[in-house]
Amino acid sequence: MALFFEAEAQIPKEVPHPDNNKPLDLSDPADIIIYIVIPVVFVILIFVWRHKRKKRSDD
Numbered sequence: 001m002a003l004f005f006e007a008e009a010q011i012p013k014e015v016p017h018p019d020n021n022k023p024l025d026l027s028d029p030a031d032i033i034i035y036i037v038i039p040v041v042f043v044i045l046i047f048v049w050r051h052k053r054k055k056r057s058d059d
Contacts, residue, residue, distance in 0.1 A: 025031050 024035060
């Protein structure tokens, strides 16, 4: 039974885990797009969508 718990507790090597986290590298264009541009565009689209929805319900 103890062997099962040890095998279950292992973290796969392909998956990032807290021991090997790296900071955000702003010199990498992919990091900028993924962590800054896409969230900002998403938030802007939510505000536009809410504004259109509210405007439509007022008519």
